Amino acid sequence: MATILYVDDDPSVGLVLTETLSRAGHSPLDAKSVPEALQILEQSEVDLIISDYRMPGISGLEFLQLLAS
Helix, strand or coil: CCEEEEECCCHHHHHHHHHHHHHCCCEEEEECCHHHHHHHHHHCCCCEEEECCCCCCCCHHHHHHHHHC
16 A cells, blocks of 8 residues: 655644554554654655644645645
8 A cells, every 4th residue: 555654743643643544554654743754755755745734843834845846
């Protein structure tokens, strides 16, 4: 199935997403911040990115804009 990176600073959301994506047969990758997500993207190829909108430092929208440039 798909490798899915999700970026969320809330640990409880991470637990739910990890469990849900794993049960659906996907390989979830968890990042708690944008810098951590960027490190993961340097090392891994992902099929889909799910990002929280409001995070400390760089917002989810700014993160997606970084990826598009």
